[in-house]
Amino acid sequence: GAGVSQTPSNKVTEKGKYVELRCDPISGHTALYWYRQSLGQGPEFLIYFQGTGAADDSGLPNDRFFAVRPEGSVSTLKIQRTERGDSAVYLCASSYRPEGSQYFGPGTRLTVL
Amino acid sequence: KQEVTQIPAALSVPEGENLVLNCSFTDSAIYNLQWFRQDPGKGLTSLLLIQSSQREQTSGRLNASLDKSSGRSTLYIAASQPGDSATYLCAVTMNRDDKIIFGKGTRLHILP
Numbered sequence: 686g687a688g689v690s691q692t693p694s695n696k697v698t699e700k701g702k703y704v705e706l707r708c709d710p711i712s713g714h715t716a717l718y719w720y721r722q723s724l725g726q727g728p729e730f731l732i733y734f735q736g737t738g739a740a741d742d743s744g745l746p747n748d749r750f751f752a753v754r755p756e757g758s759v760s761t762l763k764i765q766r767t768e769r770g771d772s773a774v775y776l777c778a779s780s781y782r783p784e785g786s787q788y789f790g791p792g793t794r795l796t797v798l
Numbered sequence: 799k800q801e802v803t804q805i806p807a808a809l810s811v812p813e814g815e816n817l818v819l820n821c822s823f824t825d826s827a828i829y830n831l832q833w834f835r836q837d838p839g840k841g842l843t844s845l846l847l848i849q850s851s852q853r854e855q856t857s858g859r860l861n862a863s864l865d866k867s868s869g870r871s872t873l874y875i876a877a878s879q880p881g882d883s884a885t886y887l888c889a890v891t892m893n894r895d896d897k898i899i900f901g902k903g904t905r906l907h908i909l910p
Contacts, residue, residue: 733897791840
């Protein structure tokens with residue numbers, strides 16, 4: 686069956702611009718996670734959704750970052766006024782239930798010039 | 799705050815050798831520990847998951863051990879192959895429905 690998909694696969698933007706990154710979880714998965722992986726580092730947690738609500742957003746670095754999951758399926762990570770330090774691979778994962786195994790998408794590579 | 803450390807950061811070995819990747823974590827009160835594989839441009843693949851009550855898990859040529867009290871885990875790869883070349887990430891969760899906390903990974907290169 687289809688895995689977690691993320692679009693776009695690559696995004697290049699200029700400093701100060703707004704970007705949206707999309708995640709399509711595995712059908713039926715209620716839990717959805719966003720992580721950010723900088724070069725040479727392991728992924729770092731950003732936010733976790735259970736259904737439509739953000740159950741834990743403690744990893745969001747500042748108020749320029751926001752994520753939504755309005756219908757409990759697709760999620761969008763939104764970054765305002767992008768900075769060069771936001772350049773990273775943004776990974777999405779989903780699981781059937783919160784304590785279940787997380788399945789990761791291929792990621793979106795964001796480059797802020 | 800939980801911290802996960804992986805040693806070495808990079809490793810190159812000839813094909814056919816057995817090898818061990820090391821992982822340590824600072825807070826032993828984990829819920830579970832996982833080893834992931836990451837290939838360039840692709841997502842993470844879970845290789846082995848060890849619950850906090852378990853000591854080890856095996857899958858094919860891979861064996862992962864967990865010593866929770868000492869905050870250590872090892873991933874043993876037997877008879878390495880060039881296709882094993884990838885980055886291996888060690889990760890823990892602290893609670894039942896918690897986020898995953900990752901180490902920085904070990905970049906493994908198997909020489910043909």
